[in-house]
Amino acid sequence: xxxxxxxxxxAKAVKDYNLIxxxxxxxxxxxGGKDSTVLAWALSRRKVWKNPNFTLEALRIAGDVPGxxxxxxxxxxxxxxxxxxxxxxxxxxxxxxxxxxxxxSMNCYWCSTIRRSxxxxxxxxxxxxxxxxxxxLDDILTTLLMNMTKKGExxxxxxxxxxxxxxxxxxxxxxxxxxxxxxxxxxxxxxxxGTCSCSYGAxxxxxxxxxxxxxxxxxxxxxxxxxxxxxxxxxxxxxIPNELVAKLx
Amino acid sequence: xxxxxxxxxxAKAVKDYNLIxxxxxxxxxxxGGKDSTVLAWALSRRKVWKNPNFTLEALRIAGDVPGxxxxxxxxxxxxxxxxxxxxxxxxxxxxxxxxxxxxxSMNCYWCSTIRRSxxxxxxxxxxxxxxxxxxxLDDILTTLLMNMTKKGExxxxxxxxxxxxxxxxxxxxxxxxxxxxxxxxxxxxxxxxGTCSCSYGAxxxxxxxxxxxxxxxxxxxxxxxxxxxxxxxxxxxxxIPNELVAKLx
Numbered sequence: 001x002x003x004x005x006x007x008x009x010x011a012k013a014v015k016d017y018n019l020i021x022x023x024x025x026x027x028x029x030x031x032g033g034k035d036s037t038v039l040a041w042a043l044s045r046r047k048v049w050k051n052p053n054f055t056l057e058a059l060r061i062a063g064d065v066p067g068x069x070x071x072x073x074x075x076x077x078x079x080x081x082x083x084x085x086x087x088x089x090x091x092x093x094x095x096x097x098x099x100x101x102x103x104x105s106m107n108c109y110w111c112s113t114i115r116r117s118x119x120x121x122x123x124x125x126x127x128x129x130x131x132x133x134x135x136x137l138d139d140i141l142t143t144l145l146m147n148m149t150k151k152g153e154x155x156x157x158x159x160x161x162x163x164x165x166x167x168x169x170x171x172x173x174x175x176x177x178x179x180x181x182x183x184x185x186x187x188x189x190x191x192x193x194g195t196c197s198c199s200y201g202a203x204x205x206x207x208x209x210x211x212x213x214x215x216x217x218x219x220x221x222x223x224x225x226x227x228x229x230x231x232x233x234x235x236x237x238x239x240i241p242n243e244l245v246a247k248l249x
Numbered sequence: 250x251x252x253x254x255x256x257x258x259x260a261k262a263v264k265d266y267n268l269i270x271x272x273x274x275x276x277x278x279x280x281g282g283k284d285s286t287v288l289a290w291a292l293s294r295r296k297v298w299k300n301p302n303f304t305l306e307a308l309r310i311a312g313d314v315p316g317x318x319x320x321x322x323x324x325x326x327x328x329x330x331x332x333x334x335x336x337x338x339x340x341x342x343x344x345x346x347x348x349x350x351x352x353x354s355m356n357c358y359w360c361s362t363i364r365r366s367x368x369x370x371x372x373x374x375x376x377x378x379x380x381x382x383x384x385x386l387d388d389i390l391t392t393l394l395m396n397m398t399k400k401g402e403x404x405x406x407x408x409x410x411x412x413x414x415x416x417x418x419x420x421x422x423x424x425x426x427x428x429x430x431x432x433x434x435x436x437x438x439x440x441x442x443g444t445c446s447c448s449y450g451a452x453x454x455x456x457x458x459x460x461x462x463x464x465x466x467x468x469x470x471x472x473x474x475x476x477x478x479x480x481x482x483x484x485x486x487x488x489i490p491n492e493l494v495a496k497l498x
Contacts, residue, residue, distance in 0.1 A: 017489070149466055152478035154403065155487035215464040217398055229401035231488045238404035239480045240266070 006185055009176040010042050017159040019171040020130075022052035026171070027128040029119050030058040030089060032070045032078045034186045034193035035134030039174055043132065044085035056132075057088045059122050061115045063096040065106065067198040074194055081191070094118050106200045123168055135172045138179040141227055142209045145216070150205075156231065176228075178221060255434055258425040259291050266408040268420040269379075271301035275420070276377040278368050279307040279338060281319045281327045283435045283442035284383030288423055292381065293334035305381075306337045308371050310364045312345040314355065316447040323443055330440070343367050355449045372417055384421045387428040390476055391458045394465070405480060425477075427470060 003011070014020050028043065030036045036058075043056055060078065063069050070078065075091070082089040096114050100106050123131055135157055144156040159175040162168075174182070186193050217223035252260070263269050277292065279285045285307075292305050309327065312318055319327065324340070331338040345363050349355050372380055384406055393405040408424035411417075423431070435442050466472035 145465065148479040149472040149476050152475035153482040153484050154479045155484035158487055158489055161487075212465050216394065216461050223398045226401035227398050230397040230403045232490065233402040234483060234488075235402050235404035238407055238410075239483075240407055241481065 004042075004185065006038065006174075006177055006181055007042050007045065009181075010039075010046070010173045013159055013173050013175045014046075017171075017175070019160055019173055020046075020052060020054055022054075024052070024054040024130050025128040026054055026056050026130045026132050027119065027123045027126070028056065028058040028087070028132040029115070029134070030060045030078065030082070031134070031196075032060065032074060032194040033134070033196065034182055034191075035136055035174060035179075037078075037081070037134075037191060037193050038182050038185060039132060039134045040082060040087055041085055043173065044087050047086075057090065057126075057128070058082060059119060060089060060091045061118050062091055062093045063111065063115070064094075064098070065096050065111060065198045065200065067196075069196075070194050074192075077192065090122070092118055092122060108200065108204045108206065111198075111200070120163075120166055120168060124166060129167065130169045130171055132171050132173060134174055136174040136177045136179050136182060137224060137228060138210065138213060140172075140175060141217075141224060142206060142213050144227070144231065145213055146205065146209050154231070154234075178224065253291075253434065255287060255423075255426055255430055256291050256294065258430075259288075259295070259422045262408055262422050262424045263295075266420075266424070268409055268422055269295075269301060269303055271303075273301070273303040273379050274377045275303055275305050275379045275381050276368070276372045276375070277305065277307040277336070277381040278364070278383070279309045279327065279331070280383070280445075281309065281323060281443040282383070282445065283431050283440075284385055284423060284428075286327075286330070286383075286440060286442050287431050287434060288381060288383045289331060289336055290334055292422065293336050296335075306339065306377070307331060308368060309338060309340045310367050311340055311342045312360065312364070313343075313347070314345050314360060314447045314449065316445075318445075319443050323441075326441065339371070341367055341371060357449065357453045357455065360447075360449070369412075369415055369417060373415060378416065379418045379420055381420050381422060383423055385423040385426045385428050385431060386473060386477060387459065387462060389421075389424060390466075390473060391455060391462050393476070393480065394461055395454065395458050403480070403483075427473065 020026070026043070028036065028040055030040060040058060047054060047056055060075070062075070079089055094114060096111050097106065099114055100110060104110070119131055122128075140156050140158075144154070147153050147155045157172065159172045161170045163170065213224075217227060269275070275292070277285065277289055279289060289307055296303060296305055309324070311324070328338055343363060345360050346355060348363055349359065353359070368380055371377075389405050389407075393403070396402050396404045406421065408421045410419045412419065462473075466476060
């Protein structure tokens with residue numbers, strides 16, 4: 001059973017960023033979408049052939065945003081798929097619509113905040129020490145561009161992040177994998193992966209920034225990898241020192 | 250004589266980055282284009298009303314790239330303009346076409362390298378300690394994006410750079426000024442500023458990246474200022490440490 005290209009990139013990220021350690025109890029956030037599905041499959045294979053030993057389970061947060069999740073058939077199919085890969089799949093039901101505070105409207109940011117908080121809660125209660133998320137290279141770069149142009153800071157979602165508030169580490173084993181590779185792979189495997197078709201996210205900022213990322217890099221892998229590498233190659237001598245930041249307006 | 254908005258931003262850059270000091274002998278690179286022309290005008294005004302005292306002269310590098318410079322009439326008009334502003338304008342003639350090495354073709358990078366080297370040479374020989382260049386905010390951001398996606402590093406042209414090899418400091422007093430403000434200002438003053446219409450630069454990378462910058466920021470000033478600020482706001486904890494850079498391929 002040869003390693004796929006995606007698995008090689010996962011292996012590289014796991015090694016370089018020390019994502020998986022002996023005895024880890026890893027909870028994977030499973031949305032039914034292509035990213036977390038590919039990640040589940042790859043980690044389940046890795047568990048079979050690779051030391052260190054780790055436990056892998058998955059949690060699906062079933063929300064109530066119209067069009068934002070799977071129907072009963074989709075949930076059933078996901079369960080079957082995860083069973084095949086020997087990944088216990090748990091489900092919690094959450095009212096995301098009901099959690100929106102008065103005067104606020106539903107959006108991707110709020111929905112993912114609620115989901116993340118449920119995932120954290122479940123992980124802590126069930127003694128997991130790591131949460132595996134399906135964010136890929138394009139997500140990391142999109143976040144970088146959003147942070148630079150909307151928050152004025154150079155920061156992103158990193159492959160490994162220890163929460164300050166919780167005894168939990170977030171890992172992103174797909175950090176080096178292009179979104180297009182995931183799309184191609186899902187297609188080649190004939191898997192049906194859901195996409196969130198909730199109307200609240202249709203004009204989401206992240207989608208706009210995915211377009212901006214492709215404009216900036218011409219959608220080319222080499223430019224994306226250089227952009228990723230730039231975050232680790234900060235030439236302080238060719239930047240303006242923090243204490244000299246021009247405060248305008 | 251009220252300060253224009255451009256002069257206020259120049260004053261801010263001069264102060265924040267300590268660009269001009271008592272007794273400075275500043276040589277301005279004058280191409281006849283809008284950027285260096287606006288800078289010359291603003292610095293000549295500043296010289297009149299503002300301490301510290303400094304000397305300001307300008308150098309035009311007249312090249313031989315077809316369409317890449319001014320005709321005799323343009324050069325005459327520039328001289329008249331600089332005379333009005335009491336800026337001594339010197340001219341050196343350089344064969345840029347003749348300097349292209351065999352097997353290489355002319356391009357913007359080579360042309361600007363030759364011009365810069367002449368400017369440095371002239372400054373040293375004539376006892377200047379600073380070179381003022383007309384790069385503006387958009388140039389600085391374009392360079393940042395080019396460095397990130399083509400060289401894999403976070404770096405740009407900074408407002409003040411002390412050369413390692415020469416007793417010279419480069420200053421960029423327009424660092425906080427948007428290109429559009431310069432365009433608008435030149436128009437409002439009725440100045441005729443040349444644009445380089447040399448055919449070698451027509452499809453230049455920098456032009457492509459100016460478009461990418463506008464795609465990324467929607468051409469909006471606030472997004473550009475945040476992008477600029479991000480270079481001084483590097484959140485190391487949300488970046489991948491240098492020693493963990495994934496070396497691919």
